[in-house]
């Protein structure tokens with residue numbers, strides 16, 4: 221797996237090669253507590269046969285494809301993402317599985333659907349990338365029917381940990397990543413207020429701590445060291461120590477990195 225930068229998710233159309241991002245999302249998707257959080261979201265939002273669901277920022281449709289059988293035979297699933305490449309990949313994956321899903325290219329803060337079109341509107345790892353997450357949630361609220369549900373799954377980057385021994389260097393590198401990786405790295409804190417201010421009801425919050433698989437951890441945390449060194453937050457010696465530490469822990473099968481994830485659900 222090649223180096224990845226989370227910033228790229230704001231403009232996937234400019235990525236020279238989307239493959240490492242697809243691989244990273246697939247590897248991350250296999251983490252059990254994340255699947256638990258998704259399942260809780262499905263329960264809380266009443267995903268069931270006959271329901272209509274929209275996945276905003278659906279990417280190449282990892283979760284969107286799973287929703288189709290859950291609402292079959294009479295339900296509908298739609299997915300929207302700003303990346304042409306991801307939507308092309310999503311359509312091709314859906315075709316391979318003979319799933320009828322309405323995929324569109326579009327922006328989260330200007331959804332091309334009529335008011336009250338869906339029973340459930342969900343987004344996963346989308347709002348952290350948006351300058352104005354409230355505008356996107358307002359759009360999700362608009363296209364959900366009255367009494368419909370919204371589900372949002374987002375990480376809090378300030379909860380990231382790694383078991384490297386030099387705590388001062390770890391704190392500096394992780395602080396740099398929190399401050400620079402995405403525009404809303406502390407989003408779960410303000411997100412409840414966003415939902416309350418929009419007048420959404422029955423807000424629930426669930427959390428899980430996700431432990432990175434070793435391979436993905438090595439890629440992700442090496443990237444954090446590289447970004448910090450490029451911005452002079454780590455010296456080159458500290459970056460080398462960081463990379464050596466990661467390589468040694470990974471070789472011993474002892475690399476331990478975690479991040480906290482949050483599921484918010486609400487009724488419209």
Ligand SMILES: C[S@@+](CC[C@H](N)C(=O)[O-])C[C@H]1O[C@@H](n2cnc3c(N)ncnc32)[C@H](O)[C@@H]1O
Nearest residue numbers: 229230277278279282301302303327328344345
């Ligand atoms: C980390 S990926 C998550 C994809 C998918 N939700 C998943 O969990 O596999 C973030 C996605 O948000 C999309 N995205 C970023 N900004 C967007 C915007 N303003 N409107 C719609 N999609 C956007 C990206 O193209 C990318 O597919």
